[in-house]
Amino acid sequence: MDIIEPEEGEILDIELEEDFLEKNRQLSVKNRALLDKNKVRAIDVMGSIGSGKTSLIQLLLSILGKKFRIAVIAGDLTTSIDAERLRQPEVKIIQVNTGKECHLDARLIERALKSLPLSSTDLLFIENVGNLICPADFPLGTHQRIVVISVTEGPWMVVKHPYIFRDADIVVINKIDLAEAMQVSPEKLTQDVSGINPNAKVIPVSCRYKKGIFEVVSALELNLSNKGII
Amino acid sequence: MHDFSISQQIASKVIEEINRERAFKVIEIKIKxxxxxxxxxxxxxxxLKQFFHDTPAEDxxxxxxxxxxxxxxKGCGYRGTIKVRDDFFIYPFIPLNCPKCGLNKIEIKGGNECLLEKIKIKR
Structure with a gap:
């Protein structure tokens, strides 16, 4: 076979057409297929630092833990503080440390799913890294996305970060017990979300006083029969 | 925020191509x-400039x-681009409503890519 080698000094155009964000989207589709195959309902819990993502998951575990076999993937930069907080005998928890990365991505979730007993799991909560910006670019393959914000973050949290609310199914406004002291109106925050994404269910919650948690549970639209929740 | 890690991925891909093509020099890199x-x-x-330091892609x-x-x-069937306001302080604010009918029942079809389109090399 004749091989025509380029001459020294030849200039070549190489078409690569490689989309680095599309790679994540493709992987997220794969993750979703794996979850569906095993009839696992997966929920991505995103939100700012200190908004109450872990507290919300803790409360959801205490309500749903009796009815469903639950697993949690807890994403964080370095520590396992959140995973420790969520530790319960019947809940399988995996800590994913992203190192310097500001979000979880579909590749990390793909790896985490490999070490979960998917066939004996009904419900999977994925606690994303505390951040309202980056997770918006990286779908993980979950069925639902919850964004948790809180009144202590001030009145502009929603309008300043429209992207993350665009794809949210449920938006939890936490710490409403502090709304008055903060002079932040949960109604205004609700309007801000509706302006960006009219399909999102917005739920005022106080994790500390366990208010609004059942509304979150019903917004998840979980069917009670085992393995029939999708 | 994740510019660092995405750049790292782009740079690795370019270096991979340099090795595969036995490139002496990279002249141009096109990204969208x-x-x-x-x-x-x-x-x-x-x-990218930091990652390409001391490699054939340096210049x-x-x-x-x-x-x-x-x-x-999904409301009126408009298919096309929307304008981005760039005057917000941190990030450009994208209106999420249709420029034609004003409804916010829009599906994103593009503009969410990070594409390494092509590179020009010298052997």
Whole structure:
């Protein structure tokens, strides 16, 4: 076979057409297929630092833990503080440390799913890294996305970060017990979300006083029969 | 925010091509970044230059084109681009309503990519 080698000094155009964000989207589709195959309902819990993502998951575990076999993937930069907080005998928890990365991505979730007993799991909560910006670019393959914000973050949290609310199914406004002291109106925050994404269910919650948690549970639209929740 | 890691991935891909093609020098690198991403072309440019230090891509011209959002409106059927307001302090604010009918039943069809389109090399 004749091989025509380029001459020294030849200039070549190489078409690569490689989309680095599309790679994540493709992987997220794969993750979703794996979850569906095993009839696992997966929920991505995103939100700012200190908004109450872990507290919300803790409360959801205490309500749903009796009815469903639950697993949690807890994403964080370095520590396992959140995973420790969520530790319960019947809940399988995996800590994913992203190192310097500001979000979880579909590749990390793909790896985490490999070490979960998917066939004996009904419900999977994925606690994303505390951040309202980056997770918006990286779908993980979950069925639902919850964004948790809180009144202590001030009145502009929603309008300043429209992207993350665009794809949210449920938006939890936490710490409403502090709304008055903060002079932040949960109604205004609700309007801000509706302006960006009219399909999102917005739920005022106080994790500390366990208010609004059942509304979150019903917004998840979980069917009670085992393995029939999708 | 994730400009660093995305740049790292782009740089690895370019270096991989340099080795595969036995390139002596990279002349040009063309990248497209969607305006709907949280990626900042200036930061990508900065990080790529750091990663290419002491490699055949060191002097490459890095061309980054911003691509506008492409939408499809489920309300009126409009298919096309929408304008991005760039006057917000931190991130450009993308209106999430259809420019034609005003409804916010839009589907994003483009403008969310980070594409390493092509490279020009010298052997």
């Amino acid at each position: 970044i969607g305006e709907l991403t949280h990626l900042n072309p200036e930061q990508i440019d900065f990080w 490459a011209k890095i061309l980054i084109e911003k691509t506008p959002p492409l939408i499809y409106c």
